[in-house]
Amino acid sequence: MSELPDLMLLLVLLAVIGGWLKLSRAREQATQEARQLCRQHGLQLLDESVGLRSLKLRRARGQWFWERCYTFEVSIDGDDREPGKLWMSGRALTGLSLPTIQSHLPDLMAEHVPRTSQSGNVVPLRPRLNRDSSLH
Template sequence: MFDLSHVALLMLAGLIGTWIWRGLGLRDRALILVRQHCKQVDVQLLDESIVLNRIRLARNRGGRFGVVRRYGFEFTVTGERRYHGNIQLHGARLLGIELAPHPFPSAGPDDPNLREKLL
């Protein structure tokens, strides 16, 4: 009725469930980091969401293997155009956030603060 193969299947299902649960937690961490970065560089995160683009195995600086997750997102500067960005996490550690080339929000030639920034 309940043999070793059932135990193995239950353990496998538990491991898969744990991996998915951890992945959702890491996705939430990535979203928080992206929100902070967008606020810091004065751009607006669109749709308040990120999407998993890629999963791969890689070594960290210490030589240990881990899962690298790459999430994509979209942002805007003026609200007229969407730009793409991505964030990479090695486990829970941030590897980097990249934003596509975009205009700076307050660097127009008629910006009164531009002269102070340059001086």
């Protein structure tokens, strides 16, 4: 009689190990996708890894599937850490979120503003542009 519970325990253990191996292979593929996408967009993938953030059961076009969300960090200029995400279903990339260079435009523009002889931490202001001079 004790053979049945032992067999069930063994089957559950094998299912857990199989699921873990499948998620491990999927994580390796997500890391390769993140590496390729960072190269394509001129970003540096930090830590050369991704982490599983969520696993959701989704339905699209009448079919159910598992969608995995992976997070990772990238660098735009080597001095920053920005978050990135990618979503995968099976072996297909279904979504991507990367930081944009626009988030660093104020820093880049500050480098090109001509500096005048100032003291302290005073930042020169540029004149405002009139949006519509006919209103005034």
